[in-house]
Amino acid sequence: MSSSAGWYPQPDGQQRYWNGIQWTDHVAPGVVWLPPLDSGPPEFTAVRHRRNHVVAGLGIVLSAILVAFAVTQALANFTGPPIALSVLKVVNLTVTPSSGYRLDEPALLLCLSVAMILGVLGLLLLVTRVRFLGLIWRLGALASITLPALLAISHWRFISDPTSGLKEGTDISFAGQGLAMLADGARGLLWDITPGIGLYLFTAGLACAVLASLVPAIRREESMTVTANR
Numbered sequence: 001m002s003s004s005a006g007w008y009p010q011p012d013g014q015q016r017y018w019n020g021i022q023w024t025d026h027v028a029p030g031v032v033w034l035p036p037l038d039s040g041p042p043e044f045t046a047v048r049h050r051r052n053h054v055v056a057g058l059g060i061v062l063s064a065i066l067v068a069f070a071v072t073q074a075l076a077n078f079t080g081p082p083i084a085l086s087v088l089k090v091v092n093l094t095v096t097p098s099s100g101y102r103l104d105e106p107a108l109l110l111c112l113s114v115a116m117i118l119g120v121l122g123l124l125l126l127v128t129r130v131r132f133l134g135l136i137w138r139l140g141a142l143a144s145i146t147l148p149a150l151l152a153i154s155h156w157r158f159i160s161d162p163t164s165g166l167k168e169g170t171d172i173s174f175a176g177q178g179l180a181m182l183a184d185g186a187r188g189l190l191w192d193i194t195p196g197i198g199l200y201l202f203t204a205g206l207a208c209a210v211l212a213s214l215v216p217a218i219r220r221e222e223s224m225t226v227t228a229n230r
Contacts, residue, residue, distance in 0.1 A: 051217040053134040057125030059212025060141050064118035066205030067148065071111040073198030074100035075155055080192060091158045092151065102198060107151060111202075117144045118209060138213040145209050152203050159195050 005020040007028060017026040076093060078101060088094060094104040103111065121137045121144070128134045 051129065051131065051134070051219050053125040053128055053137075053217050055218065056134070056138065056212045056215045057122045057128075059215060060118050060122030060125060060209055062122075063205045063209035063212060064115045064122060066201050066208060067118065068112060068115035070198045070201035070205055071103050071108055071115075073201065074102050074196035075199040075202065076101045076159060077194045077196050078192070091155065101196070103151075111148050111151070114144050114148050115205075117141075122212075134217055141209055141213045145206050148202070149206050152199070152206060155199055156195070156203075159193050159199075162193055 005018055007015040008018055010016050010027075015028045017024045017028075074096075076091075085095070088101065089104065092104050092107040093101045096102055102108070118141055121141045124137045125134055128137065
C-alpha cells in the first residue's frame with residue numbers, strides 16, 4: 001500500500017494512523033456525521049390515490065335534462081280520426097291543446113320526479129371523492145329509472161303493435177268498440193301511429209343514465225411532500 005500518511009477508517013468503525021510505510025498502533029474514534037444545526041426535519045414524498053366521477057356525473061345530469069324535456073313533448077303521433085280518451089288512458093297518454101299526444105299527468109309527474117332525482121345524483125357524483133360512495137349514487141340512478149324504462153318499453157311496444165299493447169293493459173270491461181276500431185284501423189287504414197320526438201329523447205335520456213352509471217371512476221395519483229415530526 002503506498003499512500004500519504006494520515007488517519008484512515010477501519011472496518012471496526014475506528015480510525016488508524018498510516019505513516020506512509022506501515023500501520024502504526026495509534027487509533028482514534030471514527031468520524032460521526034451530524035446534521036447541520038440549522039437543518040429542518042426530514043421530508044419524504046407520499047403518493048395519494050384519488051378518484052373522481054366527473055364523467056359519470058355529467059352523463060347523469062345530461063340524462064336528467066333529456067328526460068325532463070322529453071316527457072313534455074309528444075311521445076306518439078296519431079294521424080287519422082281522433083282517438084278515444086279511454087284508449088289513450090290505457091297507454092298513459094293524453095291529448096294536449098296543440099293536438100299532441102304526451103304522457104298523462106300521473107306518468108308525467110313520475111318522470112319529472114325521476115329527472116330531479118337523476119340531477120341530484122349526478123351533482124353528488126361530481127363532488128364525490130370518497131371511495132365506494134360513488135357506487136351508491138350510481139346504483140341509485142339505475143334504480144330510479146326502472147319505472148320510466150318500463151314506461152318507455154310499453155310505448156315502443158304499443159307503437160309497434162297497438163292492438164297487443166292495448167289488450168295487455170285492458171280489462172274485460174273495457175269499451176271493446178273503441179279497441180276493435182283501433183285494431184281494424186291501425187297501421188294505415190284509419191290510424192297511423194308513429195313515435196314522437198319525445199319518445200326518442202326519453203329513450204336516449206334513459207340510455208344515457210345507464211351508460212353514465214357504468215362509466216368507471218377516473219383514478220389520479222397526487223404526489224405530496226410530507227414533513228416528518230421529530
